[in-house]
Amino acid sequence: MSERSPILQAVELSKGYGEGESFVGVLRGISLEISRGEMVAVIGPSGVGKSTLLHLLGLLDRPDSGRIEIDGRHVENFRPSERAALRNRVLGFVFQHHYLLDELDARENVALPLRISGRKAGPAESRATELLEQVGLRERAHHFPDQLSGGEQQRVAVARALAMHPKLLLADEPTGNLDRESSEQVFELICRLHREEGLSSIIVTHNREIAERCDRIISLSRIPGVGEGEI
Numbered sequence: 001m002s003e004r005s006p007i008l009q010a011v012e013l014s015k016g017y018g019e020g021e022s023f024v025g026v027l028r029g030i031s032l033e034i035s036r037g038e039m040v041a042v043i044g045p046s047g048v049g050k051s052t053l054l055h056l057l058g059l060l061d062r063p064d065s066g067r068i069e070i071d072g073r074h075v076e077n078f079r080p081s082e083r084a085a086l087r088n089r090v091l092g093f094v095f096q097h098h099y100l101l102d103e104l105d106a107r108e109n110v111a112l113p114l115r116i117s118g119r120k121a122g123p124a125e126s127r128a129t130e131l132l133e134q135v136g137l138r139e140r141a142h143h144f145p146d147q148l149s150g151g152e153q154q155r156v157a158v159a160r161a162l163a164m165h166p167k168l169l170l171a172d173e174p175t176g177n178l179d180r181e182s183s184e185q186v187f188e189l190i191c192r193l194h195r196e197e198g199l200s201s202i203i204v205t206h207n208r209e210i211a212e213r214c215d216r217i218i219s220l221s222r223i224p225g226v227g228e229g230e231i
Contacts, residue, residue, distance in 0.1 A: 007038075008032075010032050013029070015052055026049040037200055040214055042202060043204075043205060044220030048222055053220070054204050059083045060087075070090060090166055092199075093172075094161045095174070096172055102146065106143055110159045112163075129141060137159070150179075150182060151179075155186060158186065166199070168200045168201070171201065171203045174186060175205070175210065
């Protein structure tokens with residue numbers, strides 16, 4: 001795949017939930033393109049569909065209409081197993097809540113995607129240790145989530161997102177649950193790893209300061225009188 005080709009293209013995406021009179025439109029006619037190596041912020045008022053858009057782009061949900069191309073692959077007709085395989089190989093996710101497993105320590109949480117993919121314990125743990133060092137938590141490798149601060153938990157979640165060497169990082173309000181100092185630390189970490197790992201990144205955020213430090217801002221707004229989000 002050419003390095004000049006976009007890592008992601010979305011064309012005329014629409015999404016709603018429910019049927020008949022209970023149908024609620026969320027997104028209408030969303031088109032966007034993300035270049036390789038680009039860090040893009042997605043902003044907009046609450047309820048406009050930012051998280052829904054990220055879930056569509058991350059293949060966690062399907063649009064009602066429109067098409068998505070990721071790393072040169074048209075994914076609209078992919079079977080569930082093909083979508084899962086592409087997510088595992090190409091995409092990394094960071095959510096507002098860390099979603100760490102309480103019964104696993106930090107290293108085991110980071111290694112989990114590798115173990116699920118079939119990697120043996122030794123190589124998986126080595127990669128996890130390497131990533132924990134990159135996020136400044138090597139000494140906390142054997143601590144469980146409830147033994148870590150909120151900022152540390154989110155740094156473990158960032159490390160886990162990078163375990164499979166993804167090409168595209170999708171982050172949904174990654175600093176939303178953190179205090180200002182921890183928020184700054186986590187965002188600086190994402191920026192550094194974006195550069196060091198050669199990532200493309202899409203960051204949904206309410207934080208205008210964070211958005212303005214990205215390469216580009218995509219703003220979602222409501223369609224007047226309709227309520228659906230559009231760019």
